[in-house]
Amino acid sequence: MMERINEFYKNFGLPRLIIASFLILLCIAAAMVGLPLPALFSAVLVRFGMHGVLVLAMVPAIIAGIGLNFGLPLGILCGLLGGLISIELDLVGFNALATAILIAIPLAMLVGVAYGWLLNRVKGSEMMVATYVGFSAVSLMSIGWLLLPLYSPEIVWPIGRGIRTTIVLTGRYDKVLNNFLDFSIFGMHIPTGLLLFMLMICFLMWLFLRSSVGVAMKATGDNPRFATASGINVNKSRMIGTILSTVLGAVGIIVFSQSFGFIQLYQAPMFMGFGAVAAILIGGASVKKASITNVLIGTLLFQGMLVISLPVANKIMTLGSLAEISRIIISNGIILYALTQVSGGE
Amino acid sequence: MIEKKELMEKTKRFFVGNMVTIVFVALGILGFIYSGLSLPFFVNELFIRITRNSLLVLALIIPVLAGMGLNFAIVLGAMAGQVAIIVVTHWGIVGVKGFLLCMLLAVPVALIFGYLTGSLLNKTKGKEMIASLILGFFANGLYQLVFLIFIGTIIPMQNEVLVLSSGVGLRVTIDLTGGIKYAIDHIWRLTIPWAALSTSILTMLYISIKFYLSKTRKTIKQMTTAHLYYFSAAMLLALWSIYIMNTDSLFNMLRVPIITVLAILLVCLFTVFIMKTKLGQDLKTVGQDRHIATVAGINSNKVRLTAIMISTVLAAWGQLFFLQNLGTMSTYGSHEQVGMFSIAALLIGGASVSKATIGQALLGVVLFHTLFIVSPLAGRNVFGDAQLGEFFRAFVAYGVIGLSLGMHAWKKQIQARNSLKG
Amino acid sequence: MKNNDYILQMKKISKEYYGNRVLKGIDLSVKAGEIHAILGENGAGKSTLMNILFGMTVIHETGGYEGEIVLDGETINIKSPVEALDFGIGMVHQEFMLIPGYSITENIKLNREITKENIVSKIFGDKLKTLNLKEMSKDARKALDTLEMDIDEWVKVAGMPIGYMQFVEIAREIDKKNIKVLVFDEPTAVLTESEADNLLKAMVKIKESGIAILFITHRLDEVMEVADNITILRDGELVATKKNNETNVMELAELMVGRKIEKVARSKEKQDTAETILSINNLKVMMPGEEVKGLSLEVKAGEIFGIGGLAGQGKIGIANGIMGLYPTSGEITIEGEKLKLNNPQDALKKNIAFVSEDRRGMGLLLDTSIEMNIVITSIQNKGTFIKKFGLFTQINNKEIKAHASNMIKELDIRCRSEKQVTRRLSGGNQQKVCIARALTLEPTILFVSEPTRGIDVGAKKLVLDTLVKLNKELGMTIIMTSSELAELRSVCDKIAIISEGKVEGILSPDASDVDFGLMMAGEYKKMHNKGDELQ
Structure with a gap:
C-alpha cells in the first residue's frame, strides 16, 4: 500500500501536489468568505478553454526535443495579424473567426519554417535563443503595428498613426465560440463551443501523435541518436514540431482573444509564452516530456488557481496585487524547478 | 603584393569578427546625425549615462570568464542594492554617509543572493543563462511580495514618506532627493575640458614614467610605438581642452563626476587584479573546461559560486551608483530591466557568451547608450514618430542578445561538426 | 631506503563490481627507476587496477577493494585522486587534460600555480594571491628541459602538434616535486611513429631520474624496447610477471590472449563458394x-x-x-x-x-x-x-x-x-x-x-x-x-x-x-x- 502511495506521489510529482492542494485550499477559502462558487467555476472553465490551445502549443515543441517553447510569441503575432485582417475585411461572427484562423495558419507556417530553421542551428541552446527571438519579434512587430497598412477605423487610432493598443471585438467575433451551444446549470455558465473547440484540437493533436510522423517526432525528442539510427530525419522532425507549435500559438491567441473580447497588441504578447510554459509544467510535463493530459491538468490547475486566488485575496486583504505576485512566483518557480530537473544529475 | 593580400585578409577578419560592434557604430553615427542633437548636449547626456551604467555592465564580466555565460541574475544584485537604499532611506541617513552605509549594507544581502543564485546555477549547468533569466523574474516576484505585501503586515514599518497611505507596502517611487541623490556625483566635479586636460596630463605622466622605467626591458621597441600613439593622443586631447577652455563653448558648462569615474576605474582595476590572482586563474580554468579543472583538483562548484557572488555584489553597488545619479527609485521597476540592458550593452561592445573584456564593456556602454539617446529623436525626425524609435531601441536590445546567443550556439554546433571531420 | 626496495607494492588486490569479480588477487611490485609494463586485453582489469591506485570514486562507491597498497614502505589508503597526487602518484592521461587557451606554463602549473603575497591577499586570504609568473615559467622551463623539449614555455597549447601536447602533459607530472610513481595510460596510441620514439626516450630519461613508471599499453614492441618488467593480466587474473630479457613478443602475445573457448552450438562449416x-x-x-x-x-x-x-x-x-x-x-x-x-x-x-x-x-x-x-x-x-x-x-x-x-x-x-x-x-x-x-x-x-x-x-x-x-x-x-x-x-x-x-x-x-x-x-x-x- 505504502508503495502504491509512493508510486502515485512520484508520478504525480511534488509541484503538482502542492498546486492542487493550494487550489483546494483556495476553493475552501472562497466558500468560507462567501464568494459565489458557481460563478468562480464558470470563470475557471472559460479561462481553461481560453488558454488551452496556447498551452497545447507547447506539446509538439517539447516532444520534438526543442524544449519549452519560449518563442511562442512568434505564433501569437501571426494569430494577432490574422485577427486584425479579418476585421479589416469587415467580417463578423463565425466567418470572421474562421477567416482569422485561416489567414493566421499559413502565416504561422511560414514563420514556423524560419523559426525551425533557426532552432535546428542552435541545438542545445534553443530555450535561450527562443526567448530572445520571441522578445525581439514582439518589439519588431510593435514597429509593425505602427506602420502596417490597415485602415479600419476600429483598428487604427482616430488621430495619429498606427494601430490601437487594444482593439475591441464587440460586434466582430467577441465570444462567438463561448456562446456556441452554451447553457447554464447549477448556476454555472458552460462555454460549450469554446470547450468543444479546445477538446477538438487536443483530439487532433492526439491523432497526430499516433501517426507515423508523430511517432517519429516523439522518438526524435526522446533520443535523437536513436532516431537517426532508425532512419528518421531529426531536423525534419524538429521542424515539424516547431511549425505545429507556432501554428497552435496563432490559433490559440485567436481563441483567447475572442473569449477575452479584445485583441491586445504591442508589448502584450511578450510574456504570454511564459504562462503557457508554466501551465504545462504544472500539469506534470518536463523539459523533455509532455502529453495532452499534462496540458489539460496543467491549464485547469494553473488557471483555476489564478481565477480563484484573485477574489479570495481581495476578500482577505485588500491588496489587489497579491494574486499577480503569486502568479509571478508560481509560474517562474515552476519553470526554475523544471530546469533544475534536467541537468540535476550531472 | 603578398603583403597587400595579407592586409586585405586582416581587414576582412577584423570586419567579420567585429561585425556587431561595427554595425552599432554606424547606427550610432547615423542616429546622431538624424537626431539633430548638438554635440555638447549629446556628450553630456552620454557622460551621464556612462557614469550611471558602467558598473552594472562590468559586473557581468567575471561570470562570463568563469564559463557561466551572461549572468541575467545581476537583477538580484540590483535588488540587494535597493534593499539597502530602502533601509537607509528609512533610517533617514543622508548624503555621503548614507551612501557609504548603503554600500556596506548591500554587501551581505548581495552575498546571500549571490550564494543562492550560484547554488541554483550549479544545479542547472549548461542551462545557466535561461535559469538566471527566469530566476530574475522569480526573484522579482518575491521582492514584490516582501515590499508590497509584507511591509506593514508581517514586517512592521512606519514611515509616511515610504509606506503607502494604506499602511501596507512601499510606495511605487521613492524620491532620493535630499537623501543619497548625487551623494557621490556631487562630491567633486570638473568641467569636461578640465577633466580631459587632467586625464591627458596623467596619461602622459604615466607613459613617461613607464617609459623611463622600462629602459632595461627587452620589449622596449614594441612599447615605444604603442605608447607613442597614446602619448600623442593624450597630447591632442590636452590641446583640444585648452582650446575649448578659451572659447565660450557649451562644453565649459558640462561637468564630470570625478569620484564616480574613479569608482568605475577602481572596479576595472579590481577585475584586472582578480584575473591575475590564483582565484582568477581558477575562474578561467573552470570557464575553459570544467572537467579538466575538476581532475586538476579545483572545486569547480565553489569557484562558480564565488564568481556569481562577486558579480552580485558588484551589481548591487552598480545599482547604488545608478540610483544616486537618477535620484528617484522606482521601487518595483528600477531593477527589472537592469539585466537585459547591461547584457545588451556588453554584447554590443563585441563580447560574447564566452568572452568579455573591460574594453568591450565600456565600449558597449557608449554605443548602447548612444543609441538610447538618439533613437527616439531620430525616429521622430525620420518617421515622424518618437515611439517608433523607442520600439526600435527595444528591438535592438532584445535582438542583439538573441543574435549573439544564436551565433554562439551555431558556432558551437559547427565546431562540433568540424572536430568530428578532423 | 635501500636501493632495491620496492617503491610501490600492490598486494593481493581484488575488486568486485556488483558481485562480479573483476580483479582476483593481483600482486604488483615496482622499484624506483623501473619501467613496469602492464599488458592485457580490454576488460583484463588494467583500468580497474589503476582506478584503485588513484582512489577513483567509482571504486569507493562500489564497496572499495581488498588487498593492500604499500608506497615507499608505508601502507596507504588512497581515497581520492587528489590524495593520490599528494602521495606522489601521477598519471599521463590518454585523452589530454590540457586547456588549449592556456600557455604551456599555465598548463604545467594547472592548480599548482606559484603565488606571491599582495596587500589584498593579506586581508582576504590566499585565494587572492597574485600569480608569480616568473617562478612558474622557471619551473616549466626546467621540466621542459628535462624532456629536452625546445619550445617556448609561453606558447599556447592550442594548435600544437599532438606529440607536443603529450610532452606538456608529462612535463606537468615531472614538475610535481614529490612524484614517485608515474602511470602512462596508452601514451603512444595517438602519436605518430617518430613522436612515439621520442616519448619512449623521454620515459627512459624519467626513469633514470629515479621515478617508477607504470606503462599501460598493448604495443608489444614498445614494451620490449623500454620495459624492465612486464606483468600480464587476463580476465582479472595475474597471468605472469616476466623480466624483459626472459621473454619475447610471441610469448607475450600468447599470454595476453590465452585460450578460453566454450563452444556454443556452432553452425556447420560453410562452403567458400557462397557469394x-x-x-x-x-x-x-x-x-x-x-x-x-x-x-x-x-x-x-x-x-x-x-x-x-x-x-x-x-x-x-x-x-x-x-x-x-x-x-x-x-x-x-x-x-x-x-x-x-x-x-x-x-x-x-x-x-x-x-x-x-x-x-x-x-x-x-x-x-x-x-x-x-x-x-x-x-x-x-x-x-x-x-x-x-x-x-x-x-x-x-x-x-x-x-x-x-x-x-x-x-x-x-x-x-x-x-x-x-x-x-x-x-x-x-x-x-x-x-x-x-x-x-x-x-x-x-x-x-x-x-x-x-x-x-x-x-x-x-x-x-x-x-x-x-x-x-x-x-x-x-x-x-x-x-x-x-x-x-x-x-x-x-x-x-x-x-x-x-x-x-x-x-x-x-x-x-x-x-x-x-x-x-x-x-x-x-x-x-x-x-x-x-x-x-
Whole structure:
C-alpha cells in the first residue's frame, strides 16, 4: 500500500501536489468568505478553454526535443495579424473567426519554417535563443503595428498613426465560440463551443501523435541518436514540431482573444509564452516530456488557481496585487524547478 | 603584393569578427546625425549615462570568464542594492554617509543572493543563462511580495514618506532627493575640458614614467610605438581642452563626476587584479573546461559560486551608483530591466557568451547608450514618430542578445561538426 | 631506503563490481627507476587496477577493494585522486587534460600555480594571491628541459602538434616535486611513429631520474624496447610477471590472449563458394575514439563474421559507418548494389539492421514501451504496422501488440507486459529488445556490436544462441563486433582483427593464440614482413 502511495506521489510529482492542494485550499477559502462558487467555476472553465490551445502549443515543441517553447510569441503575432485582417475585411461572427484562423495558419507556417530553421542551428541552446527571438519579434512587430497598412477605423487610432493598443471585438467575433451551444446549470455558465473547440484540437493533436510522423517526432525528442539510427530525419522532425507549435500559438491567441473580447497588441504578447510554459509544467510535463493530459491538468490547475486566488485575496486583504505576485512566483518557480530537473544529475 | 593580400585578409577578419560592434557604430553615427542633437548636449547626456551604467555592465564580466555565460541574475544584485537604499532611506541617513552605509549594507544581502543564485546555477549547468533569466523574474516576484505585501503586515514599518497611505507596502517611487541623490556625483566635479586636460596630463605622466622605467626591458621597441600613439593622443586631447577652455563653448558648462569615474576605474582595476590572482586563474580554468579543472583538483562548484557572488555584489553597488545619479527609485521597476540592458550593452561592445573584456564593456556602454539617446529623436525626425524609435531601441536590445546567443550556439554546433571531420 | 626496495607494492588486490569479480588477487611490485609494463586485453582489469591506485570514486562507491597498497614502505589508503597526487602518484592521461587557451606554463602549473603575497591577499586570504609568473615559467622551463623539449614555455597549447601536447602533459607530472610513481595510460596510441620514439626516450630519461613508471599499453614492441618488467593480466587474473630479457613478443602475445573457448552450438562449416554479400573498399569513418582509416573487407552470404580487436582501434566504427551514423567515405557494396553513404535510410532500405553497442545511448527509447521500441524502425522505414487513411496514417495497435508479444515469447524477454518502458529492464532483456527491433526489419545482413556487453552470463549465452539460430534457420548473414575474443571464437566462422583502423588479418576461430595475440597488438603484419625480408 505504502508503495502504491509512493508510486502515485512520484508520478504525480511534488509541484503538482502542492498546486492542487493550494487550489483546494483556495476553493475552501472562497466558500468560507462567501464568494459565489458557481460563478468562480464558470470563470475557471472559460479561462481553461481560453488558454488551452496556447498551452497545447507547447506539446509538439517539447516532444520534438526543442524544449519549452519560449518563442511562442512568434505564433501569437501571426494569430494577432490574422485577427486584425479579418476585421479589416469587415467580417463578423463565425466567418470572421474562421477567416482569422485561416489567414493566421499559413502565416504561422511560414514563420514556423524560419523559426525551425533557426532552432535546428542552435541545438542545445534553443530555450535561450527562443526567448530572445520571441522578445525581439514582439518589439519588431510593435514597429509593425505602427506602420502596417490597415485602415479600419476600429483598428487604427482616430488621430495619429498606427494601430490601437487594444482593439475591441464587440460586434466582430467577441465570444462567438463561448456562446456556441452554451447553457447554464447549477448556476454555472458552460462555454460549450469554446470547450468543444479546445477538446477538438487536443483530439487532433492526439491523432497526430499516433501517426507515423508523430511517432517519429516523439522518438526524435526522446533520443535523437536513436532516431537517426532508425532512419528518421531529426531536423525534419524538429521542424515539424516547431511549425505545429507556432501554428497552435496563432490559433490559440485567436481563441483567447475572442473569449477575452479584445485583441491586445504591442508589448502584450511578450510574456504570454511564459504562462503557457508554466501551465504545462504544472500539469506534470518536463523539459523533455509532455502529453495532452499534462496540458489539460496543467491549464485547469494553473488557471483555476489564478481565477480563484484573485477574489479570495481581495476578500482577505485588500491588496489587489497579491494574486499577480503569486502568479509571478508560481509560474517562474515552476519553470526554475523544471530546469533544475534536467541537468540535476550531472 | 603578398603583403597587400595579407592586409586585405586582416581587414576582412577584423570586419567579420567585429561585425556587431561595427554595425552599432554606424547606427550610432547615423542616429546622431538624424537626431539633430548638438554635440555638447549629446556628450553630456552620454557622460551621464556612462557614469550611471558602467558598473552594472562590468559586473557581468567575471561570470562570463568563469564559463557561466551572461549572468541575467545581476537583477538580484540590483535588488540587494535597493534593499539597502530602502533601509537607509528609512533610517533617514543622508548624503555621503548614507551612501557609504548603503554600500556596506548591500554587501551581505548581495552575498546571500549571490550564494543562492550560484547554488541554483550549479544545479542547472549548461542551462545557466535561461535559469538566471527566469530566476530574475522569480526573484522579482518575491521582492514584490516582501515590499508590497509584507511591509506593514508581517514586517512592521512606519514611515509616511515610504509606506503607502494604506499602511501596507512601499510606495511605487521613492524620491532620493535630499537623501543619497548625487551623494557621490556631487562630491567633486570638473568641467569636461578640465577633466580631459587632467586625464591627458596623467596619461602622459604615466607613459613617461613607464617609459623611463622600462629602459632595461627587452620589449622596449614594441612599447615605444604603442605608447607613442597614446602619448600623442593624450597630447591632442590636452590641446583640444585648452582650446575649448578659451572659447565660450557649451562644453565649459558640462561637468564630470570625478569620484564616480574613479569608482568605475577602481572596479576595472579590481577585475584586472582578480584575473591575475590564483582565484582568477581558477575562474578561467573552470570557464575553459570544467572537467579538466575538476581532475586538476579545483572545486569547480565553489569557484562558480564565488564568481556569481562577486558579480552580485558588484551589481548591487552598480545599482547604488545608478540610483544616486537618477535620484528617484522606482521601487518595483528600477531593477527589472537592469539585466537585459547591461547584457545588451556588453554584447554590443563585441563580447560574447564566452568572452568579455573591460574594453568591450565600456565600449558597449557608449554605443548602447548612444543609441538610447538618439533613437527616439531620430525616429521622430525620420518617421515622424518618437515611439517608433523607442520600439526600435527595444528591438535592438532584445535582438542583439538573441543574435549573439544564436551565433554562439551555431558556432558551437559547427565546431562540433568540424572536430568530428578532423 | 635501500636501493632495491620496492617503491610501490600492490598486494593481493581484488575488486568486485556488483558481485562480479573483476580483479582476483593481483600482486604488483615496482622499484624506483623501473619501467613496469602492464599488458592485457580490454576488460583484463588494467583500468580497474589503476582506478584503485588513484582512489577513483567509482571504486569507493562500489564497496572499495581488498588487498593492500604499500608506497615507499608505508601502507596507504588512497581515497581520492587528489590524495593520490599528494602521495606522489601521477598519471599521463590518454585523452589530454590540457586547456588549449592556456600557455604551456599555465598548463604545467594547472592548480599548482606559484603565488606571491599582495596587500589584498593579506586581508582576504590566499585565494587572492597574485600569480608569480616568473617562478612558474622557471619551473616549466626546467621540466621542459628535462624532456629536452625546445619550445617556448609561453606558447599556447592550442594548435600544437599532438606529440607536443603529450610532452606538456608529462612535463606537468615531472614538475610535481614529490612524484614517485608515474602511470602512462596508452601514451603512444595517438602519436605518430617518430613522436612515439621520442616519448619512449623521454620515459627512459624519467626513469633514470629515479621515478617508477607504470606503462599501460598493448604495443608489444614498445614494451620490449623500454620495459624492465612486464606483468600480464587476463580476465582479472595475474597471468605472469616476466623480466624483459626472459621473454619475447610471441610469448607475450600468447599470454595476453590465452585460450578460453566454450563452444556454443556452432553452425556447420560453410562452403567458400557462397557469394559475396557485402564488400567494403577503403572505408573511412570519423567516429571519435573508434576511427576507421581505410579498411577493406568482404563478407560472404550466410556467414557469421566476427570483427575483433582492442578498444580504440576502430572495430566499432565499421558498423556505425555503414549505417551512416558517423561521417563516412569509401565504397560499400551490398548484394551488388552501391550503398549511399552517410544515409541511415538507405542502409535500412537495403535490408541491413544494426544492434548498437551503445544500447542505452542509441539502441533504445528508454521511456517508451517495449512494443514501440520493437516496431518503430519498421514503421518509419517499411511502412508496416500502420493504417493509412489517404495522406493520414495511424499506428495499428492490434498488429503491434500481436507482433511484440510474439517477439517477447520467442526471444524470452522478461517483462511485465509489452507496454512496460524499457528503462528498468535488465541489460540482457534490453539487448533482446534491440535484437527484436532488428529482426522486425527482416534484414538480410545483421550487424551486432558488443552483443554481450554489460549483461549477465546466462543472458550472454542466450543472446549468442539466438544469433546462431537466426543464422542457421533464416540464413541471415551476421556481422558481429565484439571486444571479447573468446565470444567471437565460439560463434563465428571467420574473424577479422582490426588494428589502427585497418584489417590486420582474418583468422579462422581455430587459429593459434599467438596469431590472435599478435594481430590484436598490431604486430602480425610487421612480424610477417620481417619474415619475408629474411627469406
